[in-house]
Amino acid sequence: MLDRAHNSPDLPPEIARRRTFAIISHPDAGKTTLTEKFLLYGGAIQMAGQVRAKGEARRSRSDFMQMEKDRGISVSASAMSFEFGNYWFNLVDTPGHSDFSEDTYRTLTAVDAAIMVIDGAKGVESQTQKLFEVCRLRDLPILTFCNKMDRESRDTFDIIDEIQENLAIDVTPASWPIGMGREFLGAYDMLHNRLELMDRADRNKKAESIKIDGLDDPKIADHIPADLLEKLREEVEMARELLPAFNRQAFLDGTLTPIWFGSAINSFGVQELMTGIGDYGPEPQVRPAQERQISPDETKVSGFVFKVQANMDPKHRDRVAFVRLCAGHFKRGMKLTHVRSKKPMAISNPVLFLANDRELAEDAWAGDIIGIPNHGQLRIGDGLTEGEELHFSGIPSFAPELLQSVRATDPMKAKHLEKALTQFAEEGASKLFKPTIGSGWIVGVVGQLQFEVLASRIELEYGIPVRFEPTQFTSARWLSGPQAKVDAFVKANKGHIAEDHDGDPVYMTRLQWDIDRVERDYPEIKLTATKEMM
Numbered sequence: 140m141l142d143r144a145h146n147s148p149d150l151p152p153e154i155a156r157r158r159t160f161a162i163i164s165h166p167d168a169g170k171t172t173l174t175e176k177f178l179l180y181g182g183a184i185q186m187a188g189q190v191r192a193k194g195e196a197r198r199s200r201s202d203f204m205q206m207e208k209d210r211g212i213s214v215s216a217s218a219m220s221f222e223f224g225n226y227w228f229n230l231v232d233t234p235g236h237s238d239f240s241e242d243t244y245r246t247l248t249a250v251d252a253a254i255m256v257i258d259g260a261k262g263v264e265s266q267t268q269k270l271f272e273v274c275r276l277r278d279l280p281i282l283t284f285c286n287k288m289d290r291e292s293r294d295t296f297d298i299i300d301e302i303q304e305n306l307a308i309d310v311t312p313a314s315w316p317i318g319m320g321r322e323f324l325g326a327y328d329m330l331h332n333r334l335e336l337m338d339r340a341d342r343n344k345k346a347e348s349i350k351i352d353g354l355d356d357p358k359i360a361d362h363i364p365a366d367l368l369e370k371l372r373e374e375v376e377m378a379r380e381l382l383p384a385f386n387r388q389a390f391l392d393g394t395l396t397p398i399w400f401g402s403a404i405n406s407f408g409v410q411e412l413m414t415g416i417g418d419y420g421p422e423p424q425v426r427p428a429q430e431r432q433i434s435p436d437e438t439k440v441s442g443f444v445f446k447v448q449a450n451m452d453p454k455h456r457d458r459v460a461f462v463r464l465c466a467g468h469f470k471r472g473m474k475l476t477h478v479r480s481k482k483p484m485a486i487s488n489p490v491l492f493l494a495n496d497r498e499l500a501e502d503a504w505a506g507d508i509i510g511i512p513n514h515g516q517l518r519i520g521d522g523l524t525e526g527e528e529l530h531f532s533g534i535p536s537f538a539p540e541l542l543q544s545v546r547a548t549d550p551m552k553a554k555h556l557e558k559a560l561t562q563f564a565e566e567g568a569s570k571l572f573k574p575t576i577g578s579g580w581i582v583g584v585v586g587q588l589q590f591e592v593l594a595s596r597i598e599l600e601y602g603i604p605v606r607f608e609p610t611q612f613t614s615a616r617w618l619s620g621p622q623a624k625v626d627a628f629v630k631a632n633k634g635h636i637a638e639d640h641d642g643d644p645v646y647m648t649r650l651q652w653d654i655d656r657v658e659r660d661y662p663e664i665k666l667t668a669t670k671e672m673m
């Protein structure tokens with residue numbers, strides 16, 4: 140889909156040093172822990188553990204919901220930026236639970252690469268597999284981190300085989316583990332010919348790195364007991380024979396993933412992984428729009444909204460649109476054209492999400508993720524440019540598969556409920572339908588858990604306790620076609636019609652038979668299960 144060869148060989152240095160990526164994993168594999176260590180080494184936080192820190196401070200970071208803490212899932216995506224060596228990293232967080240796949244899909248449109256974290260004892264789990272497939276659709280380069288090597292884990296070859304077979308991607312070991320579980324000592328860095336030894340005493344300490352001259356270097360015996368050393372030599376020899384060597388182009392094409400073995404909680408293997416992202420890239424990539432491809436080295440600024448988040452700071456009822464900059468050098472105060480409304484927008488308070496705080500972004504470059512506070516003008520899929528009409532493609536919208544009606548348990552609060560529901564619909568968290576007959580609202584989502592998250596957010600952010608209940612409808616279809624025909628159809632089918640949060644008409648039913656009938660009796664009307672985001 141993306142033309143990776145199209146990138147200019149000499150991107151401006153500020154763009155070339157940017158790395159924008161996401162972490163995908165099955166819940167519990169260690170994504171949060173790894174994120175903390177990234178921030179620690181990125182100098183963004185003083186001590187690991189702060190990503191999880193309780194209270195208000197936590198809200199500006201990757202996780203900020205009560206429910207998340209209670210249930211141990213990550214339900215909202217946000218971005219964090221930090222420096223590591225010469226590189227500037229933009230890490231976009233993805234929700235881990237499958238019910239939030241819609242959000243995740245969109246997030247993955249904003250990154251250039253993904254890190255796949257797997258648990259060394261569990262291998263490729265269901266959610267890893269699903270998310271991997273999304274990355275595959277976009278040919279995203281993938282780096283793999285096999286975590287929890289300090290615990291009893293599976294045989295190294297088994298893990299690699301499983302990835303190769305289940306995910307149909309070649310795997311090349313960037314490091315090779317030495318021992319496992321209690322005996323885990325560290326890893327042999329196969330790309331730099333070094334021994335990396337883990338310090339169990341200090342979990343935040345950098346691993347000790349020992350330069351060696353191949354695995355026959357007698358120096359190794361000072362660090363590794365004879366039996367483990369013999370095993371290491373045998374395995375590395377076999378790995379070199381059986382597994383592909385690292386090849387940057389294959390990695391960038393998404394057909395080869397380098398794997399590092401480590402222990403996030405012990406900070407082990409994390410820096411090697413970060414160095415890998417830095418050294419092998421990719422740098423910001425060309426992005427597709429309906430009109431043409433956008434190259435990051437274009438001088439004119441352009442970008443698109445991939446996420447809208449409301450109420451990040453409960454003290455200020457604000458709404459932040461997360462924008463992936465695709466080209467150019469953005470400066471604070473710039474006037475950009477909001478392509479959907481064709482109106483100019485002065486971007487005077489753009490924010491960068493530096494791990495422990497948000498900060499005004501004085502400038503930003505292609506590849507960066509900036510947050511733009513706004514009052515609802517910016518929607519998912521919207522483009523911002525210096526005047527050109529560009530429609531960024533590939534931002535998915537999903538059919539709401541589950542419908543429920545919602546009401547405030549306190550009827551006095553019904554009016555405010557509408558505001559909350561509209562807000563979440565605009566955020567892209569759910570779909571909202573207002574039936575033309577009767578009162579009340581119907582909410583559509585992709586996964587059951589989203590109802591619970593919504594109920595919890597509506598209570599937390601708006602102070603309105605709500606109840607979700609079954610409704611008579613199970614399907615929603617957007618209507619399009621000649622205006623007069625749509626109007627006539629709407630008039631004749633009032634009992635089945637609702638409006639979405641934009642006021643567009645939607646046909647609601649519980650029978651596929653009804654949908655077939657409409658298609659047969661009203662050939663000029665098109666029914667669609669999703670609504671275009673642009």
Ligand code: GDP
Nearest residue numbers: 166167168169170171172287290402403404405
């Ligand atoms: P997430 O759900 O993927 O974000 O996973 P977390 O980072 O919250 O980790 C899940 C659990 O695994 C937590 O209890 C972590 O402390 C633990 N954990 C993370 N990394 C390691 C590791 O390298 N070794 C061990 N033994 N436990 C780890």
